[in-house]
Amino acid sequence: MNISKQTEMKKITFLIVSTMLSVSSINLLDAQTVHHQVTTNRTNFQQVNTSNEAGAQQKFQQNPWTLVYEGAITKNEKGKVAIHPVKYKLNGIDIAANVYTPANYDAAKKHPAVVVAHPNGGIKEQTAGLYAQRLAEAGYITIAADAAYQGASGGVPRHTDKPANRVEDIHGMADYITQYAGVDANRLAVLGLCGGGGYTLKAAQSDKRFKAVATLSMFNSGEVRRNGFQNTQVATIHERLKQAAEARAQEAAGGEIIYAGVASVTDEEIAKTPTDLYREGYEYYYRTHKHPASTFLYTKSSLLDLMTWDATTNIDLINQPLLMIAGSKADTKYMTDDAFSKATHAKSKELFLIDGATHIQTYWKPEYVTQAVNKLTDFYGKNLL
Numbered sequence: 101m102n103i104s105k106q107t108e109m110k111k112i113t114f115l116i117v118s119t120m121l122s123v124s125s126i127n128l129l130d131a132q133t134v135h136h137q138v139t140t141n142r143t144n145f146q147q148v149n150t151s152n153e154a155g156a157q158q159k160f161q162q163n164p165w166t167l168v169y170e171g172a173i174t175k176n177e178k179g180k181v182a183i184h185p186v187k188y189k190l191n192g193i194d195i196a197a198n199v200y201t202p203a204n205y206d207a208a209k210k211h212p213a214v215v216v217a218h219p220n221g222g223i224k225e226q227t228a229g230l231y232a233q234r235l236a237e238a239g240y241i242t243i244a245a246d247a248a249y250q251g252a253s254g255g256v257p258r259h260t261d262k263p264a265n266r267v268e269d270i271h272g273m274a275d276y277i278t279q280y281a282g283v284d285a286n287r288l289a290v291l292g293l294c295g296g297g298g299y300t301l302k303a304a305q306s307d308k309r310f311k312a313v314a315t316l317s318m319f320n321s322g323e324v325r326r327n328g329f330q331n332t333q334v335a336t337i338h339e340r341l342k343q344a345a346e347a348r349a350q351e352a353a354g355g356e357i358i359y360a361g362v363a364s365v366t367d368e369e370i371a372k373t374p375t376d377l378y379r380e381g382y383e384y385y386y387r388t389h390k391h392p393a394s395t396f397l398y399t400k401s402s403l404l405d406l407m408t409w410d411a412t413t414n415i416d417l418i419n420q421p422l423l424m425i426a427g428s429k430a431d432t433k434y435m436t437d438d439a440f441s442k443a444t445h446a447k448s449k450e451l452f453l454i455d456g457a458t459h460i461q462t463y464w465k466p467e468y469v470t471q472a473v474n475k476l477t478d479f480y481g482k483n484l485l
Contacts, residue, residue, distance in 0.1 A: 152387040160225075160391055165198065168389045169230035169464065179203055181236045190272035196252035197245035197273065198224050199280060200236035210284035212484045213241040215273040215310075217296030217303075219463075220261070220321060221361075221396045223251035226389050227293055227463035231316070231476075234469065235291070238477040243277045245269060251393045257357050261398035263299065263322060263409040270296075270303040278309065287311065287484040291476065294319040294432075294459070297424075298411035301439060305417035312483035313446075314423040316472055317459045320435045322409035329375065330431070337407070344403035351401055361397040376431050380460035389464065411435075415442045422446040423479045425472050427457030450479070 159168045165183055167173065176182040184199040202211065214235050218228035224244040232242035247269045249255035255265075270290065278285040289312040292300025297315030304313040327334050347358040365382045373379035385394055422443055426436040440451050452475050457468040 153390055156388055156390040166391065167225045167229050168391050169226060172229065173233060181233060188276050190248060190268065193248045194254035195245050195248060195272060197243055198229060198232065200232045200242045202236045202239045202241065204239065205282060207281035209282060211241050211282050212287035212480065213277050213283045214480065215270060215277060215290045216242055216244040217270050217292040217300050218244060219294030219296055220319065221385060221394060223391060223394045225391050226394065230469065231291060231293065234473045235476065238473065241277065241280065241283050243273050245273050257399050259359065259395060259397045259399055261402045262405040264405065266299040267303045270299060271307055274307060274309050289314065289480050289484055291316065293317065295321045301411045301415055301418065304420060305414055310420060312421050312480055313418060314476055314479060316425045317427065317430060317432060317462045318424060318436045318439060319432055320411040320439065322406055322411060323435065325403055325406040340403065341407060344400055348401035348404060358400040359397045360400040360403065363397055376458045377460065380458060384460050384463060412439050412442045415439060416445045418443050419445050419447055421483045422449040423452060425452045425454065425475060427459055427462050428453045428455050429457060430459040432459045
């Protein structure tokens with residue numbers, strides 16, 4: 101985040117909604133289990149998180165494209181995968197993206213391409229970039245873009261997080277990459293990560309430019325914002341909708357923007373978080389792969405759209421080949437299972453489990469990333485003929 105944005109943010113009223121650190125989340129486990137987790141995790145977090153955060157900062161500062169994932173490109177060399185920062189307009193908003201070209205890239209030839217949609221709170225320099233680079237290493241031209249209103253892309257209010265925008269971002273990446281030199285528009289695929297996976301399922305329902313559709317650790321943002329993670333906030337749906345409506349009214353009247361989400365988190369709060377998704381997510385986004393453009397904040401008024409949206413509505417419109425990948429130990433797997441069962445008209449479909457992986461571990465852990473990339477390249481190879 102640049103200095104002007106920081107100054108702007110200081111003027112905004114932050115309302116930190118405890119979606120991730122709520123009592124309902126704590127209630128997912130009994131008190132004895134939580135106590136055990138806090139006791140066993142706190143020491144480890146306090147010992148390693150300072151060095152992890154410093155390591156992430158060093159990666160960000162040293163990489164010429166501020167990439168923070170392991171094995172990131174540090175320079176473009178002839179005959180190797182290269183990265184190309186680009187900008188384009190989408191509905192009047194500047195979109196910042198990175199295009200990765202494979203080692204055998206020849207603008208005069210035709211190459212298959214993959215659009216990569218980043219997780220909620222994520223940006224192109226994190227796991228979306230990692231998967232874009234690894235798929236480029238497998239021979240694909242790839243694109244990873246920051247969502248409108250987020251990261252290095254334009255749009256105000258900052259951190260607006262509406263499903264229609266995120267779906268449009270995916271269509272926009274397809275618009276751009278299919279016109280990129282050397283791309284075969286008839287061999288275009290899409291990969292959605294976490295929240296980007298849910299939005300990918302929606303985009304693919306209508307966008308038949310995507311000949312193959314894949315998700316990794318799919319997260320149904322609408323369901324979770326509506327019902328709470330693992331359906332722990334069903335009882336407060338209407339109360340939270342009322343608060344979202346009030347936040348929108350305040351914005352419309354020219355008042356300060358209210359933000360939901362988590363602005364920062366302490367080591368102790370990380371250690372106390374009982375769910376793998378959020379505990380490991382905090383560590384990933386705020387420690388090991390921290391980036392100043394990445395944030396867990398979103399405008400509270402966005403909940404008006406998020407809470408009435410669902411990734412699986414009309415999912416039977418997907419008639420392309422579908423691959424859904426999830427960690428066998430992911431506490432978000434129930435969302436992948438639900439979507440997979442409802443995708444009844446897919447030309448073919450496969451649920452691939454990465455044994456032993458949690459949700460966040462599929463973002464970065466080398467052995468799990470390699471399994472996912474190998475499965476993706478096999479899937480795309482068969483379906484982008």
